[in-house]
Amino acid sequence: MKDHKFQRKALQVKEAQAKIIKYANPLEPQEISLNDCCGRYLAEEVIAPHPFPAFNRSSMDGYAIIAADTKHCVNGQFVWLEMVDNIPCGAVASVDITSGTAARIMTGAQVPSGADTVVMLEVTETREEEGKTYVGILKKQEAKSNITPMGLELSPGELVLPAGRLISAGDIAVLAAFGIHTVKVYRRPKVAVFATGTELLEVHEPLQPGKIRNSNSPMLEALVKEAGGEPVMLGSIVDDLELARSKVQMALDTYDFVITTGGVSVGDYDIMGDLVREQSGDMLFNKVTMRPGSVTTAAVRGGKLLLALSGNPGACFVGFQLFARPVIRLMQCASQPFLPxxxxxxxxxxxxxxxxxxxxxxxxxxxxxxxxxxxxxxxxxxxxxxxxxxxxxxxxxxxxxxxxxxxxxxxxxxxxxxxx
Amino acid sequence: MKDHKFQRKALQVKEAQAKIIKYANPLEPQEISLNDCCGRYLAEEVIAPHPFPAFNRSSMDGYAIIAADTKHCVNGQFVWLEMVDNIPCGAVASVDITSGTAARIMTGAQVPSGADTVVMLEVTETREEEGKTYVGILKKQEAKSNITPMGLELSPGELVLPAGRLISAGDIAVLAAFGIHTVKVYRRPKVAVFATGTELLEVHEPLQPGKIRNSNSPMLEALVKEAGGEPVMLGSIVDDLELARSKVQMALDTYDFVITTGGVSVGDYDIMGDLVREQSGDMLFNKVTMRPGSVTTAAVRGGKLLLALSGNPGACFVGFQLFARPVIRLMQCASQPFLPxxxxxxxxxxxxxxxxxxxxxxxxxxxxxxxxxxxxxxxxxxxxxxxxxxxxxxxxxxxxxxxxxxxxxxxxxxxxxxxx
The missing domain is CATH 2.40.340.10 (MoeA, C-terminal, domain IV)
Structure with missing residues (x-):
């Protein structure tokens, strides 16, 4: 038994990663509210359903005019155009713009038909005459000024967001703009976490000689959340093979992924190591050519992954980042599961x-x-x-x-x- | 009125930031469970209550011995020591180690008194004789090998975590190790968010000519969460000064910080700008020498901050990151409120x-x-x-x-x- 423990076949980190991620199968997609989707992974690509912006949009407060009407602006002489409309944001023009006319328009409003430029409010003057308002412009205007053309950002049918993308605040803005108020994402994996070790005290317990508080479980809880999983905390157990076997089995039956910490070294009480070895057919690896964490052990049972991390905090942390995090992210179909x-x-x-x-x-x-x-x-x-x-x-x-x-x-x- | 709108006094970004953060007052501290504290800001520094590790700890499975007992190891001759104890993790020694004796010890267990080194299991042999077990060691051992000394990581009274620190998974491990199962953090600010603009549709509504869906509110909701605030979404209102005034007042009375988007430009419907100007005594700034977002406006009323961001998505985003995020973080006493x-x-x-x-x-x-x-x-x-x-x-x-x-x-x- 002891010899067997010492003679573990060591894998390179990338080999071990490749072995474990083969079993990191995507979970079911689910439809959630746009308001809840930040930090989740898109289950399907998003294609623009319409151009964005959806209309030619004024980017200034000013007047929508025909640029050619100002071509004779010279020597400080005003060109006067009749104001025929007033278009606040969210409204549509009541008349088209024809030569000699202008429409007052707000930033963000739809540019009326006929107009090809918007002249800034600040460089205009107005005068009233016989109940009509005239807009005075001093300088020659270029066509297409201060107008954001329809479809500038996205054309219909264009890929907006690829599947597998981690949804950010900026993504949410785009989804909202296209009216996508529910989003298909992959379910977060429920990740069971427990620690093994007769030396472990609960965090709230006073210190006792030879014992330490279980700091790995709360750390793993936070790391699982950070990776996008839902931690299910199963506490800690004493070093007992039978107890560990039934706990692991229950956890594998109930949750999507099981992570343990402790019990994978070469000592007599390394119960997780023993547990995995005794059914060696499903062991993926129990030694990795890395420090810390060379004893990191992984197995697959009934299609579910068991990752047994070292009880040493540094090794537990590194093992989580290299092996558990990619698994949790791949179960959500992340397009980039590994750390950069x-x-x-x-x-x-x-x-x-x-x-x-x-x-x-x-x-x-x-x-x-x-x-x-x-x-x-x-x-x-x-x-x-x-x-x-x-x-x-x-x-x-x-x-x-x-x-x-x-x-x-x-x-x-x-x-x-x-x-x- | 129009002239007044155009003549805004422009501040540099850093000047404007300095003005607004003066009013970003810390909220009350609250005691929360260790399990919920990741991503929160520590309200008080954490001092080590005891050494860590709390005892001399074996870092190997092997035998705790007195190194000097092996000083005569030469020419492949074993030194044999009597095994007098077996110390699993979490247990304490039943006898002290004296010259000529050894204790079997596990990784993580407390090194027994008298022993000054741990020799790895893999380089030892054992033999039984007259009901006693002897441990054979071939090579001379150095003192202090494979022992992590008490206090290596932290001494009692040492600063573990400073106040104002954003709590990470690694911090949680340290807090847990010291038995700190509830953590004092600052309350998350409740941040009211609403949009102004007659052009705005709800995200689920079909497009209409001249209108756009309100994409800034969902984006701001995600950004507030990311900054550590609790967004309170108050929807959008049409361009109506009375409505805006009462909505702002209600929000300031009820929540910790109010963010609006839209209505801060120079047009006739720029109600947020008008609203802030009409009580100019409490205006902090309404023009910043930045693009995008030069119209970003801030005011303080009854000690509460109102930040009126541009309705342009890019300007809204940049304005949030430069002004709202530091405020939200400072309300939680973040030691580093600004982006790097x-x-x-x-x-x-x-x-x-x-x-x-x-x-x-x-x-x-x-x-x-x-x-x-x-x-x-x-x-x-x-x-x-x-x-x-x-x-x-x-x-x-x-x-x-x-x-x-x-x-x-x-x-x-x-x-x-x-x-x-």
């Missing part, structure tokens, strides 16, 4: 020698338009305090034997804003 | 000539560790479709007369992930 990889300049020396690829928690700074990544002072897998100050992971390949400040590195951008 | 400003390289020529500072919607790309900002193809203030594809605003000062690709520019990073 960028290059950056290493901001400080990094001297740890690694046998596996290391994912070093780090903080980005932008200096004069360039990205610098500063590794956290302590990046043991067991260390928790650096998670909160990290906005990226520096990828340090195993062949590196220390990296100097100024080296080009690849970083994985973590979700959220860049710290510096 | 970075420098970047302009990715494509930008040729618009500006009288005011222009905030050009743009998309960032990271190429070989450097930031490139690509201006949107059309950035009229009235244009909506480019909002969704922008992750930053390029700040183009008024003196610029066209910028060439490769120029250094300042950008304002918009909330959310970088597109490319």
């Amino acid at each position: 990889e960028w290059s950056a300049t290493l901001g400080a020396d990094y001297n740890r020698v690694n046998d596996f690829t290391r994912f070093v928690r780090a903080r980005l700074e932008i200096r004069d338009g360039s990205l610098y990544a500063f590794p956290a002072a302590i990046d043991e897998s067991s260390v928790m305090v650096t998670i909160k100050d990290s906005d990226c992971l520096i990828v340090v390949p195993p062949e590196e034997r220390g990296l100097s400040a100024g080296a080009k590195v690849t970083i994985i951008k973590l979700p959220g804003e860049i710290c510096g | 400003e970075w420098s970047a390289t302009l990715g494509a020529d930008y040729n618009r000539v500006n009288d005011f500072t222009r905030f050009v919607r743009a998309r960032l790309e990271i190429r070989d560790g450097s930031l490139y900002a690509f201006p949107a193809a059309i950035d009229e203030s009235s244009v909506m479709v480019t909002i969704k594809d922008s992750d930053c605003l390029i700040v183009v000062p008024p003196e610029e007369r066209g910028l060439s690709a490769g120029a250094k520019v300042t950008i304002i990073k918009l909330p959310g992930e970088i597109c490319g």
Whole structure:
């Protein structure tokens, strides 16, 4: 048994990711209100049903006229046009504009037929004569000025938003403009989370010798939400194989995806590792060539994924970002499930020698338009305090034997804003 | 009246921001569950109540021993130590370790008194003799190996999290580890949003000539949520000064902050502009030297802020990000209320000539560790479709007369992930 535990077949991170995402199947689409769709993933592409803008729109308060009527403006002489209409926003013209006439028009109103330009209110004068109003214009006007033409932004049939897109506030504006008040998105996965470990106290419990509070579960709860899932918190269990087996089975039967933390190392109480190994046919991997989190374990049972993360906070965090987050996003058909990889300049020396690829928690700074990544002072897998100050992971390949400040590195951008 | 409208005193963006944030007063703190606090702002600093880790912790499965007991390991000869204890995670030692003895210990367990190092399980052997178990070690061990010392991450009294910090998943892990199961945060502001404009249709209504659907309200709803506020959607009203006055008054009486869109231009129906001007004592500004959004207007009444944004979608969006977002965040005492400003390289020529500072919607790309900002193809203030594809605003000062690709520019990073 012990030998078997030690002899795990290690996969590269990308191999392990490829194995797990094969089982990250899309959930059912559902129709939700436009007001609730920010942060969800579009289940179908959105095609423009009509031109946008839907009409030639005045972009100024002023007068809709025929530009050619002003072609003789010279030497400070006014051209006077008869005002025949007044078009507030939301109204339509009552008459067409013909040569010698003008319509008062508001910003955003539909330009009347016949008019080909709008002259700004500020450069006009008016006079009354025999109950009629005349608009005086001093300067020659160009056609098409201050008019936003129909369809400038989008033509009918044009792709507005592709399927799989994460819906933003700007997307909502476009959907609203096209009258799309309900949106088809994929259901959020219900993600069961529990921790294993006889050492675990609930957060509200006082400390006891040798015990620690369960900090991974609340962290995972927040991470699941951030990834777009609905966390279902199943607490923590003591190190007991039978208990773990029934809890995992119940969770897999009931929820879309199960994440555990703890119990995947090589010790005698590594119950999640044992649990997955005992039905080895469905194990996807139980060793990954990464630090932290080399013991990250995944299995599929009845079509559902079980991801057993390390109990070390740093390893749990990194394992979540590399494996759980893409799964949660793919279950919603996200077109970009993985975190972005960028290059950056290493901001400080990094001297740890690694046998596996290391994912070093780090903080980005932008200096004069360039990205610098500063590794956290302590990046043991067991260390928790650096998670909160990290906005990226520096990828340090195993062949590196220390990296100097100024080296080009690849970083994985973590979700959220860049710290510096 | 008309002349008065034209002669607005224009403020620089930073001046206008300084004016409005003076009235962005912090709301009451409230105590919420740790599970609900991600994305909220800490109302008080968090100080470590105990060392973390709270005990010397084994970072390996193996044996806790006294390193000096192995100093005579040479020539492949085992040193044999008597195993006197077995310490799973969460347990405490039953005896101290003395010279010649060892305790089996799990990853994460408390190192027993007397032991000063942990030797990995994988490099040990065991043998049974007369009912006792002996642990064989081949190599000399260094003291302090595989032990995470008490207080490595944090000492008692150390600052863990400062007040005003946006709480992340990593912060939640630290709070949980210290047993902080309720967290003091500032209440989210209730932000009333309504639109003005006779041209506005509800999102579900069919198009009508000259009318447009109200897309700004749903966009603002999403933006308020993203900034940490609770939007209260008050619909849209026709262009009627009386109606607007009573709606604004009701909203100011009832909610923490009021945002309107539309009615701030120079036309005859610019009711929000009129409304603010008629009680000019409380007006903060009604012209800002920016494009889009130069007509952005703010007032304070009874201690509550009213922000009247342009009805043009692009101007509404930019005005929100520059003025409303900092207010919403400051009402929660955010330590960093403003969007970050970075420098970047302009990715494509930008040729618009500006009288005011222009905030050009743009998309960032990271190429070989450097930031490139690509201006949107059309950035009229009235244009909506480019909002969704922008992750930053390029700040183009008024003196610029066209910028060439490769120029250094300042950008304002918009909330959310970088597109490319």
